[in-house]
Amino acid sequence: MSLLEVNDLKIYYKTSRGISKAVDGVSFTVDHGRSIGLVGESGCGKSTLVKGIIRVLAGNGIIAGGSVRFEGNDLTQMTESNIRNVRWKDLSLIPQAAMDSLNPVYPVIDSFLEILMLKGKLNRAEATNRAHELFTMVGLDTKRLRHYPHEFSGGMKQRAMIALALALNPKLIIADEPVTALDVIVQNQVLRVLKNLKKELGLTLVMITHDISVVAETCDDVAVMYAGKIIEIGPVSRVLKNSTHPYTMGLANAFPNLKKTEGTLISIEGSPPDLVDPPKGCRFSARCPFKIEACTHEEPLLVPVGENHFVACHRLDEIAVLQEKAKEVDTWRKIPS
Numbered sequence: 001m002s003l004l005e006v007n008d009l010k011i012y013y014k015t016s017r018g019i020s021k022a023v024d025g026v027s028f029t030v031d032h033g034r035s036i037g038l039v040g041e042s043g044c045g046k047s048t049l050v051k052g053i054i055r056v057l058a059g060n061g062i063i064a065g066g067s068v069r070f071e072g073n074d075l076t077q078m079t080e081s082n083i084r085n086v087r088w089k090d091l092s093l094i095p096q097a098a099m100d101s102l103n104p105v106y107p108v109i110d111s112f113l114e115i116l117m118l119k120g121k122l123n124r125a126e127a128t129n130r131a132h133e134l135f136t137m138v139g140l141d142t143k144r145l146r147h148y149p150h151e152f153s154g155g156m157k158q159r160a161m162i163a164l165a166l167a168l169n170p171k172l173i174i175a176d177e178p179v180t181a182l183d184v185i186v187q188n189q190v191l192r193v194l195k196n197l198k199k200e201l202g203l204t205l206v207m208i209t210h211d212i213s214v215v216a217e218t219c220d221d222v223a224v225m226y227a228g229k230i231i232e233i234g235p236v237s238r239v240l241k242n243s244t245h246p247y248t249m250g251l252a253n254a255f256p257n258l259k260k261t262e263g264t265l266i267s268i269e270g271s272p273p274d275l276v277d278p279p280k281g282c283r284f285s286a287r288c289p290f291k292i293e294a295c296t297h298e299e300p301l302l303v304p305v306g307e308n309h310f311v312a313c314h315r316l317d318e319i320a321v322l323q324e325k326a327k328e329v330d331t332w333r334k335i336p337s
């Protein structure tokens with residue numbers, strides 16, 4: 001049994017314009033000790049997906065279908081008090097806005113003591129020791145535990161948040177854009193901390209990012225999301241070296257440093273569709289340079305294209321040709337109407 005099994009999950013928002021299908025039938029699994037990156041442009045549903053998994057959705061968000069099995073138990077069916085027991089101890093979140101997540105009016109150690117004593121049931125001396133241990137694990141000077149959050153740099157705050165997420169040895173860590181707000185050098189340092197911890201502690205990790213090169217650095221598997229759906233999923237080495245969905249090809253072009261070459265940065269024209277009234281067929285079709293007639297009315301399903309590698313596209317038979325065309329700047333400039 002996988003540690004996490006997300007099956008046909010649907011998460012919708014009630015809005016004044018109607019129902020927005022932010023996550024629309026998403027399935028993936030995460031085995032013990034593996035890490036998966038959820039990648040895609042802003043608005044494709046990554047945050048909604050993980051907020052739904054840990055049940056911290058905004059008030060207008062509803063789980064409209066599907067299941068989220070954690071060690072076999074469906075989190076979508078748990079009572080609020082049961083899910084509160086699961087958070088921190090079994091699964092914990094490194095939030096996107098780590099900058100603002102540490103309580104500004106108390107020294108940082110207080111945030112640790114609160115979790116370790118209230119949730120972990122440690123006494124003050126044990127909790128203090130554990131806080132020191134955690135700070136050392138993420139490469140922070142333990143003297144800093146007595147400092148206030150505003151005395152920390154962005155990278156230090158993010159390391160502190162990683163340490164806090166690890167406090168109770170959770171079985172699964174979800175990291176929501178853990179390095180987005182940091183400059184590139186600090187990003188690399190924080191990613192290195194996460195990578196080392198993953199190796200040393202055998203962490204199981206779900207990481208959200210819009211930057212496919214972050215996934216390449218940190219994850220075993222990747223799920224590429226577009227407009228509320230997973231359109232390609234598989235081992236990082238396969239998906240990035242042999243991107244098979246045109247959207248993944250486009251994303252990889254947008255991060256030329258991924259291939260460690262001087263490649264041209266090619267962006268994908270247009271923007272994702274309105275999720276209140278998503279297009280029929282493939283949701284990427286309006287921006288896809290390889291669109292054919294079927295794409296506009298028939299939804300492609302995820303099908304296997306290699307070991308553990310699945311893709312939802314109508315043009316899988318011609319993939320080698322499309323992969324070559326996708327490398328050309330002009331391909332992305334002439335999107336068919």
Ligand SMILES: Nc1ncnc2c1ncn2[C@@H]1O[C@H](COP(=O)(O)OP(=O)(O)OP(=O)(O)O)[C@@H](O)[C@H]1O
Pocket residue numbers: 013014015020022040041042043044045046047048049058060061210275
């Ligand atoms: N509370 C809400 N009410 C209505 N719509 C929402 C709400 N939160 C998010 N959405 C919409 O749901 C869709 C998915 O948003 P979400 O934040 O999950 O995407 P994302 O991929 O994580 O983007 P980002 O990287 O910008 O956070 C978007 O269309 C967004 O506008």
